[in-house]
Amino acid sequence: MDENTKNGLLLEIQDLTIQYVTDSGTVHAVENLNLRLGRGETLGFVGETGAGKTTTALGIMRLIPSPPGVIQSGKIIFEGQNLLDKSEPEMRGIRGGKIAMIFQDPMTSLNPVMTVDKQIAEMIKLHKNVNEAESLKLAGDMLELVGIQRERMHDYPHQFSGGMKQRVVIAIALACDPGLLIADEPTTALDVTIQAQVLELMKKLKQQFDASMILITHDLGIVADICDKVAIMYAGRVVEYADKCALYSNPVHPYTIGLFNSVPDLDEDKEVLNTIPGLMPDPMDLPSGCTFHPRCTYAVDRCSQTKPEMIHVGDGHLAACPVLAKARG
Amino acid sequence: MKKSGFVVLLMVLLVGLCGAADAAAKDILIVADQYDATTMDPIAHNDVPSSRVCYELYDTLVFLDNEGNVSPGLAESWEFLSGTEYKFNLRKGVKFHNGEEMKAADVRYSMMRATTDAGAKIATYSQNVKDVEVVDDYTVIVHLKKIDYSFFSSLAHSWGSVINEKATEAAGDSYGMNPVGTGPFKLVSWQKGNKYILERFEDYWGPKPKYKTLEVRSVPEPTSRTIALETGDADIAFPIVHNDLKRIEENENLVLFRRPQNSTAYIGFNVTKKPFDDVNVRQAIYAALDIVGIQAASYRGVGKVPGTLIPSAVKYSINDEIPPHVQDVEKAKKMLADAGVKDLKLEIWTNERKERVDSATIVQAQLDEIGIKSEIKVLEWGAYLNGLMEKKHDLFILGWVSTVPDPNFAVSGLLETTAIGASNYTFTSDPKLDEMLDKGRSLPDGDERAAIYKEMQLYINAQLPMIYLHNDESIAGTQKNVKGFAPRSNEIHSFRGVYFE
Amino acid sequence: MILYIVRRILFLIPVLIGVAFCVFTLLYLTPGDPARMVLGEMATESAIQEFRRKEGMDKPFLIQFGNYIYKAVTKGDIGSSYITKRPVMNEIMATFPSTLKLAAFAIVIAVIIGLPCGILSAIKQYSIFDTLTMIFAMIGLSMPVFWLGLLLILLFSVYLRWLPPSGFDTFKAMILPSLALSAQSISMITRMTRSSMLEVVRADYIRTARAKGQKESVIIWVHALHNALIPIVTLCGLQFGQLLAGAILTESIFAVPGVGRLMVESIKMRDYPVVQGGVLFVAVAFSLVNLLVDLLYAYIDPRIKAQYR
């Protein structure tokens, strides 16, 4: 791990375990998750639906709906302090102010009965010492920054298109100059053409505001475009963590390999798309040992017995597969 | 939390309200009646609540007291010129509520109006009027079509009220809401279905009421009326139902009044329908019923089982001279068998009045014992009358009130052939009875008239077109300090003479 | 907006004609001859014929109906009561204030109690308070109003002697009927508020507000409540409309001289013009209340306002 990143460490998650306890059983949404994010870095968070990406993000924000969600153990160290030790009022200062989040669906993320300027101003008033009028003026500035005309600031969300709504959401998130921006599939709900624009905007603004970012997605293309680091999640765990280039050139974990293989390759002419056999396991009833072993073509006996540790397989490249790590290493 | 919220809210409301009790001197009489009046036009109704308000708003030519004695009203004196000509000398200086003086023309107008379709509801009384002759401003002669000595006492009924021609014509169809009479009270306001407020008429010719305002509220729930008495919300309340009698009697702040009423509830037969056309079948059914028990169970100590059709307080009644009926199931079975009736199924119709439904329910059970299967149909008033009119019924329970206390009115409306299509729902058409009724009307009061009605009552009992069920009582409760009030046998209670002590 | 209102009101006309037709048909089929009922048992046949002729009852059904609509539309005349001879409108207007007062009182009580209970229940979902409130609300919903009315009379009039069981003149006398009438609405509003709040609280924009670092109280009372109000306002409006017409049983228990009792009495007396006029009136009132609710809706929800053109 290079020193530079280490010194500039913004966020470190250690052994984070989050569960949803319901009547019908306990959902192991996140299990012993470890992650690091340096200042100014963009981390891509990749995994299938239900892998625990959003839960991790909400965990960082301490917004896990409770009940049924419970953070069982672990630490979330942000700027050197464990967020899990913070009181709720302290957390409120951090949310929005230092860590902001962009949610997946811009259609539903905005309060339908409030004009957008007020929704942005709400954020500003909470974290900056300004009065109502100033906050509204700043809100207008933010709108212009994300490419929406100032005249439309008094409009209601339903008067905007999906892409514009997401711009508003971005404006809200960045309004207070947060150190960390968590974007949860910010473009999934948008048209492809709009996706590119929004991503471009985020990239630009991230630079402009000098923020770190966690980008949750299942689109490896987006990751390649924006991210510095990538974490692959499977069934509540990070199974591989690496530099973008390292990962793309040398994926180690069988699940990562499977993911890359399932991306259609225009250069090759294949009849059938490569897929990973089987389905995501039931999060209430995870397989023993390596949770991926039932679907893994490389699985050996012990895979079903011991939970694999993250193993260094290169410079800052970790993977939770002893079988292939040994082979590569 | 939700409950306690309720209670707190209530407490707050109550504390604020309970303090604000009325403290002013008693110048208002509050009466809790069962129903509201339907109209204040004296000839557009034939119901008791309307008659009561008309009694306060209007005067009639003659007054009848509780014992049936006639006393002068708007007529100071009168003279029977012949069987069909009655001459009345009117009181002078009587003012209407609109300030006009009451004159002979008004009397003529009032009576002749009653003979038009506007008076359809009281046609029984008015149909015999041929003309009213105005001799001078203070003298009229009423000409009848035929001799009818029952007519005279009917003049004390609400229909005989004298109204003001000008006011009536001016009001047109809305006269029923804008009455103008000569009575001791005039109308202040009327909130239909709720209450009307009358005020003392300061120019009244007779003794003026001792209090200024008369408020009559309609309180349909019997329990609510009694509570209103108990809490002092009402000074007078009626009718009082049987299960509240003791409660009022035992309450030292209240006084209970009971008086036999001129009314008969009966179980009628549709005599045009087989097998009820057979007097023996009717008698058999009568024998099967424990009428005394039924009356006691349904009316619970109020009223009595009638002996004849003419109520006790009406003249020439032998109501109380008939021995009580005794149930005889065996005799009933035998008579039924003799009449050749087997497996009889019938319907008993009644309206919603609780006591009648109760009676029907017991009758049903007792008929079951002689093998008659019956079904009870409780009909709402409109449908009930309509059904009766269509002759679809077998047995039915109905009542008859003799508002005018003359024996003629107790019988003719129910059993005379001319009443078929009107209130003769047994469809009795008996030439002998019709003849007796005619004769009774044509005779002036006296022994001869008495004999006819006695014979008539026994004759009806033998023919048995109906089984008498119940002579009701007028029952009212008042506050102890209310004086000068007594219920009347025709239910037209008067508040003119009431005062507080 | 105005155009929208005008269109809605115009739209009411065919509905009302439909209502009039239904009532006309029902009354036509109802047994019991009004002429006989109105004129009394002693009326002569000629008087009855005259009455039927005057009231147009001798004409064929469709002509009677046509005449009624024609008069109502051209002259605003919906007939006169057979019994009091007064215009039907006067009869209704004499009773409507009582019903309006009763319904307004009841809905105010219902909102005052139901709204906070529902919100608290939603905030403290699955708490004891929530469970108890929901059970009470269900009991309130299941309580027949005529039984509740009797129990209230028994408790407050008979045993405690605090409140009169009848008469609708004083504020004191209005308490019991309003309470009895409001029970169902309280329950419905409580339940609706709770479920609406619960749904809204799970919405993404609430999460957005949380992610902004907003205080929970502001989130509940500003963001959530405003959004949750939309269905609640609808319900209140519908309830108010129902109360206006559905107070029949309450009115008869507490002897409230309202429209409902007028209707029942008129049906019993075969006073058809009053029944027809009354049902029409109630339908108009009902529809207008609904229109009002829709307009209020637009005020609360900007998305809906956009649709009202």
Add this chain to the structure above:
Amino acid sequence: MSDSVAVPVNTGRKKRGGLAEVLFRLRKSPLAMFGLIFIVFLAFIAIFADGLAPYPYQKQNLMHSYETPSQQFLLGTDEFGRDILSRLIYGARISLQVGFIAVGIALVIGGMLGATAGYYGGWIDNGIMRVMDVLLSVPQTLLAIAIAASLGPGLFNLMIAVGISAVPRYARIVRGSVLSIREMEFIEAARAVGSSDLRIILKHIIPNSMAPIIVQSTLGVASAILNAAGLSFIGLGIQPPYPEWGAMLSGGRQYIRDYPHLTLYPGLAIMLTILSLNFLGDGLRDALDPKLKR
């Protein structure tokens, strides 16, 4: 969709049949179970009333009128000395009959109208729904009273009055769910293979729109019973001596001060029945509606 906050309750659990699944979910709500058990109990009582009631419902015993509960008469007697318990038991039969048959009438008529309107759309839809609008603009109580008055009293007429007055509600609900289902792919598929309209409605649309209908019907039975009791209360309901609960309540109200048990028990019976149906309806709604899972 990667909304992993919503807990995937269904995934992986053994698949149960529709009814078993519903019952399983219902079991988790004690109130709904209470409702279900009470209704089943009531139905049992209603069916076996003849064997269960200690006395015939019309059996009078004037020597024993107004008795308070005792060994001989468990819930006391009414003004004719009739056993209140027996009358309540027979009353259950009448109330359930009225409730279910009235809803049945409303469901069949309303369902057909709604399904036709929703399936065909266009002017048929417009025509049917405008008529329903007309009926909906008259409050249900008033409508029921008017119908009851025009039909006259009696058990059967009561059912019709209560049933008809509820028709528009069912028409609306059924139309709504048919509309949403009509657009679904499997309907397109059925149409593509040439199924007839009737077959599509009966085999595909109705079964798939059952959930809201079942819930509404359960709640509808409650409101039908309540409505019927209300009509009986104002005298437009059932003929004596049949022991309809609303009529019993109405009959006893004159004696509420002296003998409150005459009104207490019928009132309680109505309330418990309605309460149970409401609990059950609520529980069913939660159990049948995947969106409302908590």
